[in-house]
Amino acid sequence: xxxxxxxxxxxxxxxxxxxxxxxxxxxxxxxxxxxxxxxxxxxxxxxxxxxxxxxxxxxxxxxxxxxxxxxxxxxxxxxxxxxxxxxxxxxxxxxxxxxxxxxxxxxxxxxxxxxxxxxxxxxxxxxxxxxxxxxxxxxxxxxxxxxxxxxxxxxxxxxxxxxxxxxxxxxxxxxxxxxxxxxxxxxxxxxxxxxxxxxxxxxxxxxxxxxxxxxxxxxxxxxxxxxxxxxxxxxxxxxxxxxxxxxxxxxxxxxxxxxxxxxxxxxxxxxxxxxxxxxxxxxxxxxxxxxxxxxxxxxxxxxxxxxxxxxxxxxxxxxxx
Amino acid sequence: xxxxxxxxxxxxxxxxxxxxxxxxxxxxxxxxxxxxxxxxxxxxxxxxxxxxxxxxxxxxxxxxxxxxxxxxxxxxxxxxxxxxxxxxxxxxxxxxxxxxxxxxxxxxxxxxxxxxxxxxxxxxxxx
Ligand SMILES: [Zn+2]
Ligand SMILES: [Zn+2]
Numbered sequence: 063x064x065x066x067x068x069x070x071x072x073x074x075x076x077x078x079x080x081x082x083x084x085x086x087x088x089x090x091x092x093x094x095x096x097x098x099x100x101x102x103x104x105x106x107x108x109x110x111x112x113x114x115x116x117x118x119x120x121x122x123x124x125x126x127x128x129x130x131x132x133x134x135x136x137x138x139x140x141x142x143x144x145x146x147x148x149x150x151x152x153x154x155x156x157x158x159x160x161x162x163x164x165x166x167x168x169x170x171x172x173x174x175x176x177x178x179x180x181x182x183x184x185x186x187x188x189x190x191x192x193x194x195x196x197x198x199x200x201x202x203x204x205x206x207x208x209x210x211x212x213x214x215x216x217x218x219x220x221x222x223x224x225x226x227x228x229x230x231x232x233x234x235x236x237x238x239x240x241x242x243x244x245x246x247x248x249x250x251x252x253x254x255x256x257x258x259x260x261x262x263x264x265x266x267x268x269x270x271x272x273x274x275x276x277x278x279x280x281x282x283x284x285x286x287x288x289x290x291x292x293x294x295x296x297x298x299x300x301x302x303x304x305x306x307x308x309x310x311x312x313x314x315x316x317x318x319x320x321x322x323x324x325x326x327x328x329x330x331x332x333x334x335x336x337x338x339x340x341x342x343x344x345x346x347x348x349x350x351x352x353x354x355x356x357x358x359x360x361x362x363x364x365x366x367x368x369x370x371x372x373x374x375x376x377x378x379x380x381x382x383x
Numbered sequence: 384x385x386x387x388x389x390x391x392x393x394x395x396x397x398x399x400x401x402x403x404x405x406x407x408x409x410x411x412x413x414x415x416x417x418x419x420x421x422x423x424x425x426x427x428x429x430x431x432x433x434x435x436x437x438x439x440x441x442x443x444x445x446x447x448x449x450x451x452x453x454x455x456x457x458x459x460x461x462x463x464x465x466x467x468x469x470x471x472x473x474x475x476x477x478x479x480x481x482x483x484x485x486x487x488x489x490x491x492x493x494x495x496x497x498x499x500x501x502x503x504x505x506x507x508x509x510x
Contacts, residue, residue, distance in 0.1 A: 104407055321489045
């Protein structure tokens with residue numbers, strides 16, 4: 063067991079907290095651009111209230127659930143393989159790529175497996191796509207345990223403070239891309255970075271766009287692992303869930319999929335594995351629709367417009383027991 | 384901590400007020416049959432409704448495709464749709480010009496449609 067000075071354990075600053083004034087100003091700017099017809103921007107009053115309340119609530123649920131992940135990462139860091147200095151540039155370059163790759167896989171699992179989808183679904187629950195949508199952050203991620211994916215970084219030897227700061231930087235980066243005011247960024251930027259255009263695809267419920275563009279900061283992971291889909295001029299994104307929620311109730315947005323899982327487990331406990339870890343929309347009799355089924359139907363009618371994604375295909379196949 | 388919460392709550396209230404003032408929600412003109420069919424075609428592309436009924440307030444619609452019913456309702460400036468067996472409609476609560484259909488879906492547990500008190504429910508298919 064190795065000890066460490068406090069500044070390696072507790073981050074000296076939180077990028078997300080520092081960015082809150084910028085979030086507020088950016089939302090104001092986006093609303094004003096829409097109001098005066100300078101850019102495409104739609105806000106609906108109750109939808110905005112739900113988005114902002116979900117953001118506020120997630121910071122409180124984060125306070126309640128950060129204990130276990132923090133303790134786990136601290137323990138692993140005390141048994142770390144290497145001593146990685148927080149002051150070295152190479153270490154920041156390394157964690158930038160490693161954290162971003164971790165985010166990609168977290169986000170992909172959060173869409174492809176129902177148990178983790180249940181904690182991520184509220185981020186996608188709005189039919190709008192504006193900067194306030196970005197604030198629909200998870201309330202139940204601490205319970206769902208996806209934070210475990212970041213633990214290997216601490217075990218390798220990245221200080222927990224460094225991991226926390228890089229996670230914060232990623233979250234702040236992902237704020238500004240939740241907008242329709244920006245069409246496309248320069249080509250070189252679109253090629254490397256996650257952008258408003260790429261993330262619109264991610265939030266869209268058009269079949270061709272489902273389960274695509276999981277990127278955090280860099281879009282390269284989607285291109286590498288076969289989940290990239292460019293925004294198509296002929297296919298305007300429609301936002302939200304495949305089956306949208308019936309009201310603006312924040313508790314429904316946060317808990318509906320968990321309750322749905324609970325009901326399915328009570329009704330058919332022998333299909334527990336499928337209900338929990340099958341793709342969202344899986345059912346034993348195939349009466350519901352998974353993303354893979356919706357995409358296949360769409361492709362049957364339109365022909366695939368994106369190159370096939372071999373590495374993605376098995377993961378989204380409905381797992382029939 | 385308390386001050387932080389109060390500050391955040393005030394910021395939320397101000398931003399929501401700004402969004403309300405701006406009036407930049409998407410336009411939602413009253414539904415007609417063509418509009419309802421267009422939305423349902425996005426929601427359930429593989430279902431071809433044979434008949435569509437528009438609710439009295441033009442904010443909701445019902446469609447029939449064989450043994451299936453499609454319900455569509457506006458909420459905010461968006462729409463929510465669900466598919467259910469046509470026979471389930473008979474169990475809906477009909478009261479004072481409103482029909483409430485319970486759906487076994489926690490995401491949208493009930494659909495309320497403005498339905499004239501003297502009109503049949505479920506509606507009869509055209510001959
Ligand atoms: Zn997502
Ligand atoms: Zn997003």
